[in-house]
Every structure is written in structure tokens, then in C-alpha cells.
Amino acid sequence: SQKIEQNSEALNIQEGKTATLTCNYTNYSPAYLQWYRQDPGRGPVFLLLIRENEKEKRKERLKVTFDTTLKQSLFHITASQPADSATYLCALVAGYSTLTFGKGTMLLVSP
């Protein structure tokens, strides 16, 4: 069956460190992979999109990698700040551009 797996345990890191979140998938051939941020009581907010033929994409302090052989994407936040604390969702694009989401990983950045 198709699965998108993200660490269910919260990731706790100290301010200034690099946070690395993992997204693994099985039985998908995604054309695109997207990362979203979700704060409590709010809808997800789009961060980055990476195509299957791209290895890496950057945006300010964010970096996403996409390895279609390992079926894995890594999401990095460098120089993390307490304001980066949120749940981060990985999502794959399949079919008629409908997104399929993972369960998300909560990131907690302490000062």
C-alpha cells in the first residue's frame, strides 16, 4: 500500500542549530514533493516544491533534498529560531494534482 512516513515524535533542538526532518514514501512515483508548515489552529502554509528531477532546492534558511532512489526527502532549517516551532508536513503530488500528506513532524526550537 502507499505510505508517506514522517517522524511521529517531536524534534527538539536548540536555537541556532540545524533542524532536519525526514519524509519517506513507498509505492509512489511522485512528480513533485512539497513541504508545508502548520501552526496550531491554522491551515498549512506552502514552503517549498521540488521536482522529481531536482536533487536540492533552497529558499532563505530552508533546504529540501529529494532522492527518488531512496524514496526520501529531507527538509533542513538552518540557524533555527523559536519562531520556527511548528508542525511540518510533507506532501506528494499525484494524479490530478491532488496532494497526499504525511502526518507531519512537530519541531520545537528552544531559546
Next chain:
Amino acid sequence: GAGVSQSPRYKVAKRGQDVALRCDPISGHVSLFWYQQALGQGPEFLTYFQNEAQLDKSGLPSDRFFAERPEGSVSTLKIQRTQQEDSAVYLCASSLASREVGYTFGSGTRLTVV
């Protein structure tokens, strides 16, 4: 508008009651999606519109769920004879027609069935 607007923000329904949830997408966004999000879970796909055409409704959990977008802009998700397991946040998202763009989500409607 500037973003995707959903109303009501919160809805408490008695079991068996019908509810209607509204989504006002970003003007010009062709694609509109409904998702259901249970506590601690990721959003689960319900249905997808391109303009007024409902192209995919494979995620609707039962025939009690019905969605429409008659003029290709505002959409309504209707749930008939609500049950406790329908309690969740219902998220609406819109996007441009291209597949290479992110979705813009509303803040959702939190439905509690008592």
C-alpha cells in the same frame, strides 16, 4: 480576496443534524480542494474541483458527504446526518491550474458533533 476564507470557523452540531461549510477561494484560482484533518494527523483528501467540475470525489468517506462549486468560485461542503466520527477540521485549499504550485489553505472549519 487576499486569502482563502472559510466559514464558519467553528461549528457544533448535534448528531443527525445537517451542516454546510463554506469556502471562498482566492480569485482566479481554478483548482479547489477539500481536506479533512483529524487531531494529530495530516490532512486527508476529500474532493477536487477544477472550475465548476468535480474531477475527483474519491476521498469522500460516505454518501452523506456532498460538495459543490456551481459557479466555479465559492464551494460548499455539506454533511448530512452528522455522526461523531465526522468531528474534525475541514480545510479548503485553492491553487492555480498548474501542478507546479503550492496550495493556499484556509484556516479551516472545526466541526464538533455531539
